[in-house]
Amino acid sequence: xxxxxxxxxxxxxxxxxxxxxxxxxxxxxxxxxxxxxxxxxxxxxxxxxxxxxxxxxxxxxxxxxxxxxxxxxxxxxx
Amino acid sequence: xxxxxxxxxxxxxxxxxxxxxxxxxxxxxxxxxxxxxxxxxxxxxxxxxxxxxxxxxxxxxxxxxxxxxxxxxxxxxxxxxxxxxxxxxxxxxxxxxxxxxxxxxxxxxxxxxxxxxxxxxxxxxxxxxxxxxxxxxxxxxxxxxxxxxxxxxxxxxxxxxxxxxxxxxxxxxxxxxxxxxxxxxxxxxxxxxxxxxxxxxxxxxxxxxxxxxxxxxxxxxxxxxxxxxxxxxxxxxxxxxxxxxxxxxxxxxxxxxxxxxxxxxxxxxxxxxxxxxxxxxxxxxxxxxxxxxxxxxxxxxxxxxxxxxxxxxxxxxxxxxxxxxxxxxxxxxxxxxxxxxxxxxxxxxxxxxxxxxxxxxxxxxxxxxxxxxxxxxxxxxxxxxxxxxxxxxxxxxxxxxxxxxxxxxxxxxxxxxxxxxxxxxxxxxxxxxxxxxxxxxxxxxxxxxxxxxxxxxxxxxxxxxxxxxxxxxxxxxxxxxxxxxxxxxxxxxxxxxxxxxxxxxxxxxxxxxxxxxxxxxxxxxxxxxxxxxxxxxxxxxxxxxxxxxxxxxxxxxxxxxxxxxxxxxxxxxxxxxxxxxxxxxxxxxxxxxxxxxxxxxxxxxxxxxxxxxxxxxxxxxxxxxxxxxxxxxxxxxxxxxxxxxxxxxxxxxxxxxxxxxxxxxxxxxxxxxxxxxxxxxxxxxxxxxxxxxxxxxxxxxxxxxxxxxxxxxxxxxxxxxxxxxxxxxxxxxxxxxxxxxxxxxxxxxxxxxxxxxxxxxxxxxxxxxxxxxxxxxxxxxxxxxxxxxxxxxxxxxxxxxxxxxxxxxxxxxxxxxxxxxxxxxxxxxxxxxxxxxxxxxxxxxxxxxxxxxxxxxxxxxxxxxxxxxxxxxxxxxxxx
Ligand SMILES: [Mg+2]
Ligand SMILES: [Zn+2]
Ligand SMILES: [Zn+2]
Ligand SMILES: [Zn+2]
Numbered sequence: 001x002x003x004x005x006x007x008x009x010x011x012x013x014x015x016x017x018x019x020x021x022x023x024x025x026x027x028x029x030x031x032x033x034x035x036x037x038x039x040x041x042x043x044x045x046x047x048x049x050x051x052x053x054x055x056x057x058x059x060x061x062x063x064x065x066x067x068x069x070x071x072x073x074x075x076x077x078x
Numbered sequence: 079x080x081x082x083x084x085x086x087x088x089x090x091x092x093x094x095x096x097x098x099x100x101x102x103x104x105x106x107x108x109x110x111x112x113x114x115x116x117x118x119x120x121x122x123x124x125x126x127x128x129x130x131x132x133x134x135x136x137x138x139x140x141x142x143x144x145x146x147x148x149x150x151x152x153x154x155x156x157x158x159x160x161x162x163x164x165x166x167x168x169x170x171x172x173x174x175x176x177x178x179x180x181x182x183x184x185x186x187x188x189x190x191x192x193x194x195x196x197x198x199x200x201x202x203x204x205x206x207x208x209x210x211x212x213x214x215x216x217x218x219x220x221x222x223x224x225x226x227x228x229x230x231x232x233x234x235x236x237x238x239x240x241x242x243x244x245x246x247x248x249x250x251x252x253x254x255x256x257x258x259x260x261x262x263x264x265x266x267x268x269x270x271x272x273x274x275x276x277x278x279x280x281x282x283x284x285x286x287x288x289x290x291x292x293x294x295x296x297x298x299x300x301x302x303x304x305x306x307x308x309x310x311x312x313x314x315x316x317x318x319x320x321x322x323x324x325x326x327x328x329x330x331x332x333x334x335x336x337x338x339x340x341x342x343x344x345x346x347x348x349x350x351x352x353x354x355x356x357x358x359x360x361x362x363x364x365x366x367x368x369x370x371x372x373x374x375x376x377x378x379x380x381x382x383x384x385x386x387x388x389x390x391x392x393x394x395x396x397x398x399x400x401x402x403x404x405x406x407x408x409x410x411x412x413x414x415x416x417x418x419x420x421x422x423x424x425x426x427x428x429x430x431x432x433x434x435x436x437x438x439x440x441x442x443x444x445x446x447x448x449x450x451x452x453x454x455x456x457x458x459x460x461x462x463x464x465x466x467x468x469x470x471x472x473x474x475x476x477x478x479x480x481x482x483x484x485x486x487x488x489x490x491x492x493x494x495x496x497x498x499x500x501x502x503x504x505x506x507x508x509x510x511x512x513x514x515x516x517x518x519x520x521x522x523x524x525x526x527x528x529x530x531x532x533x534x535x536x537x538x539x540x541x542x543x544x545x546x547x548x549x550x551x552x553x554x555x556x557x558x559x560x561x562x563x564x565x566x567x568x569x570x571x572x573x574x575x576x577x578x579x580x581x582x583x584x585x586x587x588x589x590x591x592x593x594x595x596x597x598x599x600x601x602x603x604x605x606x607x608x609x610x611x612x613x614x615x616x617x618x619x620x621x622x623x624x625x626x627x628x629x630x631x632x633x634x635x636x637x638x639x640x641x642x643x644x645x646x647x648x649x650x651x652x653x654x655x656x657x658x659x660x661x662x663x664x665x666x667x668x669x670x671x672x673x674x675x676x677x678x679x680x681x682x683x684x685x686x687x688x689x690x691x692x693x694x695x696x697x698x699x700x701x702x703x704x705x706x707x708x709x710x711x712x713x714x715x716x717x718x719x720x721x722x723x724x725x726x727x728x729x730x731x732x733x734x735x736x737x738x739x740x741x742x743x744x745x746x747x748x749x750x751x752x753x754x755x756x757x758x759x760x761x762x763x764x765x766x767x768x769x770x771x772x773x774x775x776x777x778x779x780x781x782x783x784x785x786x787x788x789x790x791x792x793x794x795x796x797x798x799x800x801x802x803x804x805x806x807x808x809x810x811x812x813x814x815x816x817x818x819x820x821x822x823x824x825x826x827x828x829x830x831x832x833x834x835x836x837x838x839x840x841x842x843x844x845x846x847x848x849x850x851x852x853x854x855x856x857x858x859x860x861x862x863x864x865x866x867x868x869x870x871x872x873x874x875x876x877x878x879x880x881x882x883x884x885x886x887x888x889x890x891x892x893x894x895x896x897x898x899x900x901x902x903x904x905x906x907x908x909x910x911x912x913x914x915x916x917x918x919x920x921x922x923x924x925x926x927x928x929x930x931x932x933x934x935x936x937x938x939x940x941x942x943x944x945x946x947x948x949x950x951x952x953x954x955x956x957x958x
Contacts (some may be wrong), residue, residue, distance in 0.1 A: 030836065030912060031587055031917075034206075035205075035208070035919075036208060036917070036920055064927045066926075066927065066928040066935075066939065067924070067927050067929075072923050073923065
């Protein structure tokens, strides 16, 4: 089978690990604690690929047919 | 006097298992006798109807709390069981507990480090407010694996649960006493790992030693007309339990043989089990003398009629009515016709103030029989007084600010109107009342699509909001005109159907001219002051075109271009010059060209309607719909429109051509089969030869039917009623027409020709292995011709599939709907634009990724750039 780079596949949206400060800023902006964010498992292929750790927050930027681009955040859990 | 209500906030709810101590503590009396009443009809002390358990008879006072019936909530008693019994509801948990703990020392069969690891995981989950049942299942699984106790080295044996409540350890039977002793040995420290809180749920409490007796208020006895008392099912069951309990005790004290004791124990277990749940599999349900199964505790809660779905999620309400619906095109779209009899029964509370006191007095004076009158008045002390012929004058005089008059429903009141199954929010909308004679609710047919209503006996419900807030909410959020656009697809869901579409199609097609009299007749229901300039003057008489008359209903600033439903999809659209008049252009509220059909004003598709709501708002759209539907009805009445069996008649020549087409197709099918049998057929890519021949036959026959339909359509002509309805999108399709007039066509099951039935053939009328068109469900005749017996049978086979499909789909979608509602009901868009659940967890960061209200979107798209550009450039309307 042909190999492909996970992050380059067109169906895989852009994932960015946030720094501690960025994470704090996001939590403050939405007035939530970490676990009130949507979650993603550390075992998720993309999370493994970008090397995020348990407790990190990743920013996901998706292409959206109606909004152009939509940004979500996910809290990495085990 | 109303009881003053102090609002209280629930801080938290704790769930746990009642301990024997707790049961005894909350009990007001021990119940020892199975008798309920003595010979004089007084309840027996320490019996199941002990007066300390609460009162149900009006007039008496509770022996425990001293309150009257209705005020006393009732008080629990208890039964001391002679021997422990398993609680059916916990049998599975008990099994897991027995399997995962040591049979000797009672400790959880996990090494200390492992235990700690699990505990940590559970605690983090708890902290994050997440469910942790999967971890607990892992704990059980790990602990069960160990064959030898890791603490004391005792060898573990297999635990078998023989449903519903019997436990075995290998061959040896465990009595409930054994089970209880084992559960008692599990140390508190191990329980958290199993997900139990020793404070509120010690495992041994799952084996009952004391049984709570619910208060009599929970199981009231009723006195029959004969003066005989009839007891509640729960009381019957409790009587059984006490009887067996007593016998058990007596036998044991008398030193009866072990076998008898065991039998009685099992019987006690049976009664307690059925008391808790009378529908446990493997246990014969306890029955009433009449043979009816008893409704015990679980049955009170479970199912559609149970406490949750029947009493808490769904309640019966006052101020509502239900009756059959019928159509009334003379009503405005936002109105609902309410029968006078219903209007006299339903009321709206009016708060008497100095400003409206005269009006209120008038209602009271009219009394309950003179619509619109009033049925009740409510005094400031909260007492409701019924208005009668005798007291109405007196009450009217006494009326003062602070009173409330329950006035009868009258024209203009806002009410909620509903049709089940309420699958989307447009299933309940607010209408204005029009009180009418006769006995049905009436509605304008344009609102049928959102309710999915027709008039073949459908019934609908009506609710009268009782507070100012509810009425405001209904007017602002639920009013018909606020729901013209559906959030499902961002287009109109209310709009023209059936005759409305036909009427406007007939009015606007071709270039029909109307004389002054005819024009007046058409527009007499519109709110017009003057007619526009006529488009033609012949012999001194003035004539108006249908398009001109239609334009009278349009807002003056409307600009629009679109392809109508009747568009034939020409390769290059000639737009304004379309020879079928299928390209609609509206300029400054004037229909320049094109024919109005389903695509213009129909529900779901109506472009004109859509443009008007979005550009001019719901008020204008509602007015437009009122006008255009009235015009449509006038128009269809002007032309006259009917459909009968002879409208399917086609000339002999057409019948000859159709027969020819079908004959040729059958010949081609025969040749295909011959080629297949001789092995000369080339298989299509990715298909077997069998599939290929089937596919080609189906194609051939479908083509034949279409051609037959085309011939029929050609001969019926564009003025045929069925053709008019089909092309304008009012009702039916050309396929329906084909089947009626020309050829019904291939019948199928699961998309294949019919191939089941007898060995190698569908019916005994055919030879085994016959693959011909007629032998496999091709119906060459039309409905008008009538089907042959074999064709009729094939048709029934194909028709059955459709029926089964619908039945299965509705039940499945109903279940799916309920699950969806349960999952989504507490989600809310917060002020920061995020969608969150009841705990504040974010579900979406922006509603629907784009923050768009789909009802205000352009058919699901956030904006239509083309439309905006052309509007600014002054071209008007969307389109090319
Ligand atoms: Mg119906
Ligand atoms: Zn009481
Ligand atoms: Zn042990
Ligand atoms: Zn065209």
